[in-house]
Amino acid sequence: MKATARVAVYAVLVVGAFVSVFPYLMVVFTSLKTAPELNSTAPWLPAVPGTLDNFVSLFDGSIANVSFVAYLWHTVLLTVVLTVGQLVFTTFAAYAFARMRFPGRQLLFWAYVATLMVPNVVTMIPLYLIMRQIGWVDTWMGLVAPYVLGSPYGIFLMRQFFQTLPADLEDAARIDGAGTMSILLRVILPLSKPILGTLTILTVVFSWHNFLWPLIISSSDSTRVVTVGIASLQGNLGADYNLMMAGSFVALVPLIVVFLLFQRSIVRSVALTGLK
Numbered sequence: 001m002k003a004t005a006r007v008a009v010y011a012v013l014v015v016g017a018f019v020s021v022f023p024y025l026m027v028v029f030t031s032l033k034t035a036p037e038l039n040s041t042a043p044w045l046p047a048v049p050g051t052l053d054n055f056v057s058l059f060d061g062s063i064a065n066v067s068f069v070a071y072l073w074h075t076v077l078l079t080v081v082l083t084v085g086q087l088v089f090t091t092f093a094a095y096a097f098a099r100m101r102f103p104g105r106q107l108l109f110w111a112y113v114a115t116l117m118v119p120n121v122v123t124m125i126p127l128y129l130i131m132r133q134i135g136w137v138d139t140w141m142g143l144v145a146p147y148v149l150g151s152p153y154g155i156f157l158m159r160q161f162f163q164t165l166p167a168d169l170e171d172a173a174r175i176d177g178a179g180t181m182s183i184l185l186r187v188i189l190p191l192s193k194p195i196l197g198t199l200t201i202l203t204v205v206f207s208w209h210n211f212l213w214p215l216i217i218s219s220s221d222s223t224r225v226v227t228v229g230i231a232s233l234q235g236n237l238g239a240d241y242n243l244m245m246a247g248s249f250v251a252l253v254p255l256i257v258v259f260l261l262f263q264r265s266i267v268r269s270v271a272l273t274g275l276k
Contacts, residue, residue, distance in 0.1 A: 024252065030245035031055070038242050054246035068247065070221065071229035075251075078143060078214075078225055079207040085148030086203045087196065093150055094158030095184055099170065109159070116152045121212070128216055138219045146213065147206075154199050161195040162188065201262040208255055226251050 026043055032050035033041070041047075058068040096102075097109045127146055128137070136142030165188065173183045189196070211227040218224050224232075230247040233240050 027245050027248050027252065030242055031249045033242050035240075035242060054242050055250070057243060058246055058250065068226075068229060068250070071224055071226045072250070074224060075208060075226040076254075079204055081144050082147050082207040083200060083203045085144070086150055086154055087199060089148075089150040090154040090158055090199065091184070091189070091192075091196075094155045094162055095188065097155065098159045098162035099167075100180075109155075113152050113156050116156075124212065124216060127213075131217060137217060138223060140223060142217045143214060143223055147210075151203075154203070157199060158192075158195060161192060165191055197262045197264075201258055204258050205255060208251070 022044075029046045030038065030043060031054055032047040032052070034047075034051055034053065037047055060067065097105060123146075131137050131142040131145070136145065169187055169191075170183050173187050178186065209227060210225070211231070214223075214225045215228050215231070218228060226247070230244055230251065233244050233247065
């Protein structure tokens with residue numbers, strides 16, 4: 001019975017893994033097909049022998065007004081800026097909420113976390129109106145401003161981790177003459193590598209895949225990111241699905257690399273914080 005149950009469990013896991021991976025396989029298969037092959041073969045069948053012409057068309061600039069490389073560069077720049085901003089400002093805010101004592105600390109924290117219940121689409125129009133008033137529409141400042149100063153989820157995640165660290169470590173550092181900033185940089189952060197890795201990968205994935213806000217705030221190629229660039233491949237007469245899938249595959253590769261680099265940090269941070 002135990003062997004049968006184990007086989008059944010593995011069978012369910014294999015089926016679940018296949019269902020999860022199958023859409024990505026279709027992206028790969030479709031990106032290697034020509035337009036005639038796309039219309040004449042089933043989407044779940046691989047291309048035989050396959051072609052790299054779709055990728056060549058993306059990177060030589062013959063499809064869009066600028067090369068797809070420019071969209072990738074904009075996305076990398078946006079992701080780096082947002083990730084650095086999130087790590088810096090989220091760390092400071094989370095440490096203040098976790099360790100520092102000031103009036104209204106709990107009320108302010110839970111009021112800020114409560115904004116998680118507000119869908120992002122609700123704030124898009126007010127954000128756009130604010131950016132238009134200050135002249136940041138179709139600029140890099142308007143693109144990064146809503147997200148670079150931290151996020152409620154990131155602050156909540158970091159605060160919960162900081163609260164698991166023994167307060168005796170900070171007390172010992174204060175006895176040795178360390179100040180608040182020194183304690184944060186030399187005591188707290190070296191112990192927070194797992195949660196910093198988790199926040200990094202979450203921010204990278206969000207920044208890389210963010211579509212709605214860049215679509216709203218950007219109107220020229222100078223600030224267009226890869227998600228908006230892929231969507232622009234859909235013309236008035238139809239969508240070039242093989243080109244869109246090639247672009248999607250290119251956009252997926254960096255995220256897979258980031259996940260492979262940080263997956264151990266995610267597991268460690270979940271185990272240490274007790275988050276489910």
